[in-house]
Amino acid sequence: xxxxxxxxxxxxxxxxxxxxxxxxxxxxxxNWSFGGIFGTFxxxxxxxxxxxxxxxxxSCHSLKLVAYxxxxxxxxxxxxxxxIAAEFEVTDGPNDDGDMFTRPxxxxxxxxxxxxxxxxxxxxxxxxxPPDLSVITKARKGGSDYIYALLSRYAEDPPADFxxxxxxxxxxxFPGHQIAMSPPLGEDAVEYADGTKATTAQMxxxxxxxxxxxxxxxxxxxxxxxxxxxxxxxxxxxxxxALKRMIWSDLH
Amino acid sequence: MTTPTWTNPIIKWIDYxxxxxxxxxxxxxxxxxxxxxxxxWNFGSLAGxxxxxxxxxxxFLSMSYTPHVDYAFDSVERIMRDVxxxxxxxxxxxxxxxMFFIAVYIHVFRxxxxxxxxAPREILWIIGVIILFAMMATAFTGYVLPWGQMSFWAATVxxxxxxxxxxxxxxxxxxxxxxxxxxxxxxxxxxSFHYLLPFIIFALVFVHLWALHVHKSNNPVxxxxxxxxxxxxxHPYYTIKDAYGMGVLMLVYLxxxxxxxxxxxxxxxxxEANPLQTPPHIVPEWYLMPxxxxxxxxxxxxxxxxxxxxxxxxxxxxVGILALLPWLDTSKVRSARFRPIYKQVFWLFFVxxxxxxxxxxxxxxxxxxxxxxxxxxxxxxxFLVVMPVLGIxxxxxxxxxxxxxxxxxxGTSGKEDT
Numbered sequence: 001x002x003x004x005x006x007x008x009x010x011x012x013x014x015x016x017x018x019x020x021x022x023x024x025x026x027x028x029x030x031n032w033s034f035g036g037i038f039g040t041f042x043x044x045x046x047x048x049x050x051x052x053x054x055x056x057x058x059s060c061h062s063l064k065l066v067a068y069x070x071x072x073x074x075x076x077x078x079x080x081x082x083x084i085a086a087e088f089e090v091t092d093g094p095n096d097d098g099d100m101f102t103r104p105x106x107x108x109x110x111x112x113x114x115x116x117x118x119x120x121x122x123x124x125x126x127x128x129x130p131p132d133l134s135v136i137t138k139a140r141k142g143g144s145d146y147i148y149a150l151l152s153r154y155a156e157d158p159p160a161d162f163x164x165x166x167x168x169x170x171x172x173x174f175p176g177h178q179i180a181m182s183p184p185l186g187e188d189a190v191e192y193a194d195g196t197k198a199t200t201a202q203m204x205x206x207x208x209x210x211x212x213x214x215x216x217x218x219x220x221x222x223x224x225x226x227x228x229x230x231x232x233x234x235x236x237x238x239x240x241x242a243l244k245r246m247i248w249s250d251l252h
Numbered sequence: 253m254t255t256p257t258w259t260n261p262i263i264k265w266i267d268y269x270x271x272x273x274x275x276x277x278x279x280x281x282x283x284x285x286x287x288x289x290x291x292x293w294n295f296g297s298l299a300g301x302x303x304x305x306x307x308x309x310x311x312f313l314s315m316s317y318t319p320h321v322d323y324a325f326d327s328v329e330r331i332m333r334d335v336x337x338x339x340x341x342x343x344x345x346x347x348x349x350x351m352f353f354i355a356v357y358i359h360v361f362r363x364x365x366x367x368x369x370x371a372p373r374e375i376l377w378i379i380g381v382i383i384l385f386a387m388m389a390t391a392f393t394g395y396v397l398p399w400g401q402m403s404f405w406a407a408t409v410x411x412x413x414x415x416x417x418x419x420x421x422x423x424x425x426x427x428x429x430x431x432x433x434x435x436x437x438x439x440x441x442x443x444s445f446h447y448l449l450p451f452i453i454f455a456l457v458f459v460h461l462w463a464l465h466v467h468k469s470n471n472p473v474x475x476x477x478x479x480x481x482x483x484x485x486x487h488p489y490y491t492i493k494d495a496y497g498m499g500v501l502m503l504v505y506l507x508x509x510x511x512x513x514x515x516x517x518x519x520x521x522x523x524e525a526n527p528l529q530t531p532p533h534i535v536p537e538w539y540l541m542p543x544x545x546x547x548x549x550x551x552x553x554x555x556x557x558x559x560x561x562x563x564x565x566x567x568x569x570x571v572g573i574l575a576l577l578p579w580l581d582t583s584k585v586r587s588a589r590f591r592p593i594y595k596q597v598f599w600l601f602f603v604x605x606x607x608x609x610x611x612x613x614x615x616x617x618x619x620x621x622x623x624x625x626x627x628x629x630x631x632x633x634x635f636l637v638v639m640p641v642l643g644i645x646x647x648x649x650x651x652x653x654x655x656x657x658x659x660x661x662x663g664t665s666g667k668e669d670t
Contacts, residue, residue: 037511065330065333138522143519175532218333218339222343222510223510226507226509227510229510233499233506237496237500237502240492241499243492244496251489
């Protein structure tokens with residue numbers, strides 16, 4: 001009975017926790033390098049993801065919580081970070097004359113926002129606001145699997161009975177299926193520095209990995225520390241249990 | 253209990269003036285505890301441990317948090333990214349809330365099963381109910397602080413409940429908000445409440461323990477301790493048992509923190525609050541879902557009282573009714589072990605709470621509306637009809653004369669639960 005009560009309690013957590021996560025179209029679970037408790041970000045994937053992000057996504061989306069210097073945490077050298085940052089312009093100031101000015105971004109800057117403000121972003125995007133992508137994989141049900149599916153599962157021809165509004169695109173996983181973002185990752189949208197073939201699936205996977213890292217830059221450290229903590233706690237709890245048995249033995 | 257004689261002169265000097273050592277000796281070391289407590293009795297101290305963790309992590313989080321509508325969301329993410337081990341503090345705090353409720357709910361259900369609320373522990377129980385109310389208020393205000401979409405809209409939905417108050421409802425809500433909508437003043441005061449309430453809970457826990465230490469713990473047999481043969485000293489027997497329990501709890505708690513930190517959170521709360529965009533589906537945290545289901549169960553006015561007012565009353569009453577349980581339960585026998593029918597009814601009630609949780613987690617559509625109403629009706633039926641009637645009708649099994657008689661081989665009654 002005791003185990004069944006515990007089971008029921010866990011079930012309560014699972015039922016209520018996952019009850020709302022089961023809506024929407026089915027997402028295929030991808031085999032992510034960062035999956036599981038031992039998962040880490042594959043560095044080559046991440047590098048390609050940075051390239052896709054900077055060359056494609058960054059022209060419409062901001063990434064305001066991530067700084068260029070953060071790339072140093074995943075294998076980029078100081079000079080490399082500087083070079084990547086310098087490809088973007090940021091607004092700074094006011095200077096001594098009281099004017100704002102633009103300058104190349106520095107490693108300390110957050111990823112440069114493509115638009116001055118939300119209104120400007122909407123004006124340039126047919127009225128739609130491209131969301132900030134800093135925590136996008138934490139902010140969507142399905143996380144990385146959803147983002148991957150969103151990027152790779154556009155349909156050129158919507159189902160016959162589907163009415164698509166002007167300037168909208170049909171996406172298999174987006175809620176309501178109408179999305180304002182045009183299919184962003186056509187074949188060979190980027191030319192990978194490492195020579196990998198830039199298929200839609202490849203780019204989607206790479207940039208999704210980058211976005212997961214952007215949302216959870218602490219993930220590798222978190223899991224590494226977690227494993228040590230679990231080993232320690234298991235040993236400690238086992239010893240406490242043995243001690244408990246020993247202390248209580250004179251009662252039985 | 254004898255007053256200990258201290259040999260160390262410093263301890264002796266202090267204890268003569270402020271008897272903290274004697275106090276500790278009486279309440280943590282010699283403290284007579286029933287010798288037959290099972291592991292369900294671990295959860296009170298576990299909840300206490302989690303409360304301390306929550307207060308400690310919360311104090312450090314508040315050092316880097318900015319309670320302003322323009323900065324709150326980003327400041328939480330900044331804690332996660334730029335504060336040393338900020339992600340650990342924040343995930344400990346976030347998941348700690350869930351662990352606190354898990355521990356406390358188990359603690360409450362243990363009390364229900366073994367009749368811990370019965371005389372002479374009514375006040376102990378009522379203080380517990382007040383703690384539960386305070387916990388809910390703390391959890392709710394805490395949910396608002398990251399200023400995500402769920403934060404904002406949960407704050408809007410819950411504060412709007414007060415418009416149900418006749419005549420002055422609108423004024424009360426404006427007063428709560430500090431304006432005409434949930435906004436910066438609301439966030440500021442919620443932060444203030446969220447910092448204040450845990451210390452009130454902490455104080456209430458001491459009163460709870462004070463009341464506990466008067467008549468001491470109930471036990472699985474539900475008969476009073478009759479003498480030294482029924483008790484063991486708290487230390488080392490229950491200190492080590494609690495320490496072991498804590499190890500197990502930490503394994504579960506930290507597994508979530510390190511490997512699935514966002515398991516209990518709605519993804520929508522990682523979208524910054526936007527007053528112009530209502531999420532399709534507003535939900536509270538899992539531990540409030542049964543009460544949310546009760547709130548939404550009332551869909552029609554009754555005796556000219558609007559449905560909304562009924563829902564609000566029912567929601568508060570669903571927790572408050574626990575305080576009346578010592579008098580609603582008319583049975584003279586405490587423990588469900590000797591109440592064959594109550595034992596079944598208890599599990600029915602437990603399942604009813606799970607059903608309410610499930611209904612609260614999902615949009616009120618289709619059969620879920622009726623299911624929520626039936627489950628809500630049964631929830632109150634359990635307290636208002638089943639408990640009073642069952643106590644009178646039920647033919648209980650013979651209760652052992654003492655704890656010793658119950659746990660000694662050949663004693664009056666079996667020791668198995670079920």
